[in-house]
Amino acid sequence: MTPSAQFTPEALSQKLADSGLRSTPQREVIYNILAKKRDHPTADEVFARVKTEMPTISLATVYNCLEALVQCNLVRQVNFERGPTRYCPNLHPHAHFHDEASGSTYDVDLPPGVVEQLVAHLPAGYNASDVEITFRGQAKGERALA
Numbered sequence: 086m087t088p089s090a091q092f093t094p095e096a097l098s099q100k101l102a103d104s105g106l107r108s109t110p111q112r113e114v115i116y117n118i119l120a121k122k123r124d125h126p127t128a129d130e131v132f133a134r135v136k137t138e139m140p141t142i143s144l145a146t147v148y149n150c151l152e153a154l155v156q157c158n159l160v161r162q163v164n165f166e167r168g169p170t171r172y173c174p175n176l177h178p179h180a181h182f183h184d185e186a187s188g189s190t191y192d193v194d195l196p197p198g199v200v201e202q203l204v205a206h207l208p209a210g211y212n213a214s215d216v217e218i219t220f221r222g223q224a225k226g227e228r229a230l231a
Contacts, residue, residue, distance in 0.1 A: 092116070092159070104157040114138055115150045116159060116174070125163055125171040125181070125190035163190065165219065180218035193220065 092100060097116055098108035106112075118134045119126070126134070132147045151172055154160045163171040165183050171190060173181075178200045180193040195218070204213050 092120075097159070100159055101153070101157055106153055106157060109150075111135075111139065111142060111146055112150045112153060114142075115147060116154055119154075119160055119172055119174045123174060123192065125173050127169040127171055129169070131172065163217075165190075165221075178216075180220060182220040182222070184223050185221055186223040193218075 094108075094113060097113060101108050101112065114135055115131060118131060118138075122134075128144070128148055128151055131151065132142070132144050135142050135147060151160070155162055155172075158176065159174070161173045161176065163173050163181055165171075168188075173190075173192070175192050179195055182191045182193050184190070200216050204216065207213060
């Protein structure tokens with residue numbers, strides 16, 4: 086799957102079923118919202134977007150659905166120190182750039198093999214179960230003025 090691709094409703098249902106969960110309209114809408122606009126929203130931001138399509142959904146349901154999507158490896162949680170958890174549907178190895186001035190988060194493509202090269206430098210006898218690479222900073226030049 087390419088970084089911009091998303092699961093079809095059938096593939097989403099199958100991925101959930103493989104994890105012992107069933108597909109629900111709420112999970113489908115939330116996944117599609119995340120896949121459509123890949124800006125790493127918080128649960129509150131997802132809730133606000135979903136309300137336009139599903140006015141009766143509760144914030145608790147959004148949190149439960151996000152937890153299920155993370156559990157099934159359909160989305161990743163992204164955390165920046167003391168900030169709220171954000172959600173990313175890009176499952177390919179990549180880093181994140183967190184713009185400290187605007188609060189925006191962007192995916193950063195990594196050269197092929199870079200994660201494997203980094204993991205090869207772990208202390209002897211250790212394995213990495215997860216790798217997170219985050220760049221922090223802010224826009225420079227004209228972009229910062231915009």
